[in-house]
Amino acid sequence: MTPFEIRTPVGELLDHVFTPAPDPRPGAERKVVIVGHGVTSHHDRPYLTHLCDALAAAGLASLRFSFSGNGNSEGRFVDCCISKEVADLGAVIDALEGWSVAYMGHSMGGAVGLLRATSDARIGALVSLAGMAEVHGFMQRHFGHLTPGKDCMLDREHARLSESFLADAREIQTTLPQASQMKVPWLLVHGTEDELVPFEDSVRCAQACPHRAQLAPVEGADHCFTDRLDEVAGLVVPWLMESF
Numbered sequence: 045m046t047p048f049e050i051r052t053p054v055g056e057l058l059d060h061v062f063t064p065a066p067d068p069r070p071g072a073e074r075k076v077v078i079v080g081h082g083v084t085s086h087h088d089r090p091y092l093t094h095l096c097d098a099l100a101a102a103g104l105a106s107l108r109f110s111f112s113g114n115g116n117s118e119g120r121f122v123d124c125c126i127s128k129e130v131a132d133l134g135a136v137i138d139a140l141e142g143w144s145v146a147y148m149g150h151s152m153g154g155a156v157g158l159l160r161a162t163s164d165a166r167i168g169a170l171v172s173l174a175g176m177a178e179v180h181g182f183m184q185r186h187f188g189h190l191t192p193g194k195d196c197m198l199d200r201e202h203a204r205l206s207e208s209f210l211a212d213a214r215e216i217q218t219t220l221p222q223a224s225q226m227k228v229p230w231l232l233v234h235g236t237e238d239e240l241v242p243f244e245d246s247v248r249c250a251q252a253c254p255h256r257a258q259l260a261p262v263e264g265a266d267h268c269f270t271d272r273l274d275e276v277a278g279l280v281v282p283w284l285m286e287s288f
Contacts (some may be wrong), residue, residue, distance in 0.1 A: 050139040052132050056118040059137070060109035061087060063096045069285070070105030075144045077284060078136055078270065079108035080129070082151025082174075083213040086115030091173070091269050091276070092150065098277035104179060107178070109136055111153075114166070120205055125212035126179065129156045137166050144168055146288045151241055151267065152176050155219050158249075161230075162222040169288040170230045171280055174267050175240055177220060177245035183213040223252040229287040230257045233279055235265025235272070258283070 065072065065092040077099055079092050087108040096106040111129045112119030133156055137145055146169040149157035154175025161167040176182050187197055192207040230253060234246035243261065250259040260279045265272045 048139060051118070051138055052112050052128075052135050052264075054119075056112040058109050058112060058132065059087065059116040060107055060120070061096075061104045063100050063108070064211045065100050065103045065105045067103055070103070072104055074142065074287075075104060075146070075288065076140060077104055077106040077146045077148055077171075077288070078133070078140070079106055080133060080140070080153035080156055081110065081177075082110075082115070082146065082149075082153050085150075085153075086110045086199050088115070089150075089268070091273055092185065094273040095280060097216065098281050099284070100212050102281045103270070104281075104284060104288075107136065107140070116121040120207040123208070124206075125209045126216055127157055127212050129153070130159050133157070133160045134164060137164065142261050144288075146170065146284060149175065150174060150269070152182075154181075155216075158222050158226070159216075159218045161228060162225045167228060169228055169284065170226070171284065172229055172230070172232045172234075172246065173189070173269075173276070173280075174231060175246060176243050177223065177249050178218050178239065178242075179216045180183055180213045180218070182241060192221050204220060212264055220248060223249040223257070226253045226256045228256065231260060231283045231287070232257060233260045233262060233276055235262045235267065237264050238267045240267040247276070 111122045112115040113121040117128035150173040154172035197203040232246040250257040
């Protein structure tokens with residue numbers, strides 16, 4: 045693919061990596077899996093790059109990107125929130141005009157994907173990796189003791205908590221209403237020993253969408269699927285090959 049820019053609705057340049065499929069499978073020449081990261085993260089986390097390599101080997105292209113204010117993307121982290129990232133994802137889809145797209149998101153990126161997929165018919169399949177459903181509960185549990193404007197999230201110096209981030213989470217509360225509205229195939233991969241986003245979040249999403257959602261537990265796995273990436277790829281890649 046010719047190099048191209050992706051800019052958010054407010055003009056921020058999004059850092060991204062397009063991974064082509066050296067030998068695209070038949071019918072997938074114009075298909076791409078968009079990959080989004082979780083809160084305070086970026087697109088080069090090992091569990092994301094590993095999956096993109098696995099997709100390429102199977103004949104599917106991917107595009108992983110960092111949300112605005114994260115990684116090497118433009119923007120300020122203090123402006124980040126789920127609703128802004130939903131808009132960022134829309135800008136990525138806009139830049140891929142003419143392509144059929146699926147989306148795969150980790151943690152908060154999973155919540156972003158669900159919110160976008162239920163409002164944007166261009167997403168043809170959804171994969172949630174340790175996807176966050178109880179948004180407000182997560183923020184209160186992990187960040188409720190922090191002082192906005194002063195303290196950093198998950199002890200990461202660049203990730204200063206903002207009141208707007210918390211306010212957006214309070215407004216969203218939970219993605220379960222959107223889960224019940226899902227109209228495209230949806231795979232939920234979640235470690236049963238996830239220390240950040242409870243496995244129960246994915247269980248409840250799957251229960252809310254019994255005709256579209258498929259729950260794929262990874263027994264004993266943590267939030268980042270440490271030492272289990274081949275197993276995760278073995279769940280995600282065949283599912284996308286069949287469903288997308």
